[in-house]
Amino acid sequence: MGLFSRLFGGKEKVVKEVSIEPVEYKGFHIYQDPIAEAGQYRVAGRIEKEIDGEIKSHRFIRSDVVSNKDDANELMLKKAQMFVDQMGEGIFS
Template identity: 40%
Template sequence: MSFLKKLFGGNGREGLSSSEVVEHEGFMIYPEPTNEGGTYRVSARIEKVINDELRSQRLLRADTSSNEEEASRTSILKAKQVIDERGEKLFDGPSA
């Protein structure tokens, strides 16, 4: 079963459906809030295929929420903001 999740874009977290993956300006956003002992840190994976190569960048914010769904929504909003500000430059350098 986890093989299928990886194959079809799941990240192995229970409860996250593929419908929560969001496309924005050609980028794919995967909300992945990090559980930190009862609070969830805003976090997402941003991906885009550029020149036939899958590029990926992790967004990790200081923002937290006590609710995982709210943290997922905020992760998507923050990822969209970063995409709008940086575009493909998001993938320049090791910690872009």
Template identity: 40%
Template sequence: MSILSRLFGGGGKPQARDEASETYKGCRIVAAPQKAEGGHRVGALIEKEIGGEVKVHNLLRADTVGSLDEAEAFSIRKAKQVIDERGDTLFD
């Protein structure tokens, strides 16, 4: 597998668990870190209903964290930061 595909999500499958979700500013955040070499890559699904339609943004970062629990917590924090910075433009 090339370095680019590993960096941008070409390998692991998201590991979403129901208990790793949260609602923040009208968005549903589901932590979905991906297994990666040396730990778990930070990732989350961010969903929001806009105009009667559910919009989804897939957040995937190159950051890796050792344990799945830590990766889920960091994924939620990173998703909140992105929501704060971009607001509804996240779904454009």
């Protein structure tokens, strides 16, 4: 049935937009946004900070893959905090 529905205009996928609440850490905002891959989740998100009136953003994608979304969010937060501790505002250069 899948072949015929694709050929003859089956249902379109509905994309849900999810609002992500940031975690504030040392003046930076960390957005946890894992990427679903083959039944697992890749650790990903972004780090943002307002510098001189401009919002700077750094996309953060790791090679780490875990079995559930909550673990991916927790690991993302820990790795992003460590990255902020090591690099500070140098993240954006």
